[in-house]
Amino acid sequence: MRVRGRDRRPNRRSGGAVLAGGAVAAVVALLTGLTPATPSQAAAPNGLEGQTRTLDKDVRALRSAGGDVRVLAEVDTGRGVLRSRAGGGSAPTPWDARFRIASTTKTFTSVVVLQLAAEGKLSLDDTVEKWLPGVVKGQGNDGSRITVRDLLRQTSGLFDYVRDPELGRALAEGFDKVRHDTTPAAQWVAVAMRHRPLFTPDHAHPRWAYSNTNYLLAGMIAEKAGGLGWREQVEHRVIAPLGLRDTSVPGANPYLPGPHARVTLRTPDGKVTDVTDHSIQHTADSGVVSTTADLRTFFRALAGGKLLPPAQLREMRRTVARTGDTDDLAQWPDGGYGLGVRWTPLSCGGGYWHHEGDGFGSYTRTGVTPDGRRSVAVSITSDGGTPDLVRLNKAARKLADDALCGRAER
Known part of the structure; x- marks a missing residue:
């Protein structure tokens, strides 16, 4: 279901505080309103460290665009799986x-x-x-x-x-x-x-x-x-x-x-x-x-x-x-729309297939x-707020583009 109506208006904000675990995370939350993205691995899969850094950066940007939301992202690179998440403070979204x-x-x-x-x-x-x-x-x-x-x-x-x-x-x-x-x-x-x-x-x-x-x-x-x-x-x-x-x-x-x-x-x-x-x-x-x-x-x-x-x-x-x-x-x-899938171009050439999902405080973004x-x-799940979907989707497209193009931060 794509919910349209008052509960999706982009101009409402939550006054709820972001909970953070530990002194450093608390300072980050106070200064930026964000909880740092936390990769699942102590070390990224061999040779994928740069892509991991890119994913972490994009997850933080997506949460910033979404406002009071939690973000959980997972990428299959063909050589290993990368995961990142942000939001939820000391009780982040389970992997x-x-x-x-x-x-x-x-x-x-x-x-x-x-x-x-x-x-x-x-x-x-x-x-x-x-x-x-x-x-x-x-x-x-x-x-x-x-x-x-x-x-x-x-x-x-x-x-x-x-x-x-x-x-x-x-x-x-x-x-x-x-x-x-x-x-x-x-x-x-x-x-x-x-x-x-x-x-x-x-x-x-x-x-x-x-x-x-x-x-x-x-x-x-x-x-x-x-x-x-x-x-x-x-x-x-x-x-x-x-x-x-x-x-x-x-x-x-x-x-x-x-x-x-x-x-x-x-x-x-x-x-x-x-x-x-x-x-x-x-x-x-x-x-x-x-x-x-x-x-x-x-x-x-x-x-x-x-x-x-x-x-x-x-x-x-x-x-x-x-x-x-x-x-x-x-x-x-x-892009265009097929039979239950969207087509969106990639900056590195070609494009990808996907379909979004917007429900009651729950937003899904995909790509292959x-x-x-x-x-x-x-x-992406609401943590007391309703995101501006234009901003959120722009950030989600950037995340998908980087993930599917294999973009790596140095």
Whole structure:
């Protein structure tokens, strides 16, 4: 889920103090507002000391851009794994922390749908109406004009259900009242159908607009075509084959399994509320929980052809230009969008594939080179504040660029 609304406004700040362990760390925290990045190893893997220094520097810069957040980053260089973290004072984020990956879930959902296409159980050219008759209709919405491909590449024009004013008010008036919400995907789609679409799909000249509604529908179609629930298909088709032991789809269970950081946000009345435990993000647009290590494994496997046959991987990587969504263009100014993945250019040439995730105080950033040799995964969790996503994403892109280009500080 990409949460849009009052809880994501960039101008609110936390007044909470940063806790630091030890006199030196306390002085650093007081002077800079930051906690030093702390590599996991006493010494970096042989020959990677410079890249380790770069990662530490980028993690500190990312935390500075994010404000009251914790940052945990992990890079697979192909010759060793580098890790760094900042924030949390004397209780930093665990290295193996679980976190809600929010919209990075969309890549998992896209893989499931593309596997079903490879098996001949559906076609990307199938219409939504074929699989979900009567679900997308009213207010100018027409499921007979929207294909499965439109859903996966965000070219359907459907209203994003998380922008619904009633949903926004419910979240703003009290998170505790809705934290155990388990509204079925079909009901959220029905909310989206109360609104007119942004545009009618034009398959000759596709227009693009990010909408979580697309992936609710993609999950519903996957259930029809695959004969299993979306959650079970992610488990059987992705998590189990790759051995992602720390990745799960909790569904209605509001609790994060295993070690994790507490996630807190500041409410409109100035109080800080703990949003760690909730079941709001339980659908095919946002429902996966993972770790930085498992996300690295997932994206490397995807890029390396271990999850999709060549034809479906080519389809996933066929991008469209992102036009018309000013929020998205501000946060991700360069590159295109494929089927559940983004493409962003690298300063050293070429580019990388990834998908971000923005949830309730939990932000995920990823990246993998096209050959799967280098990958990066970052978890950013709110520690009482709400970051400015334009600034945060600029710093996250710098971190990913340095990590995937193998940039080393001397």
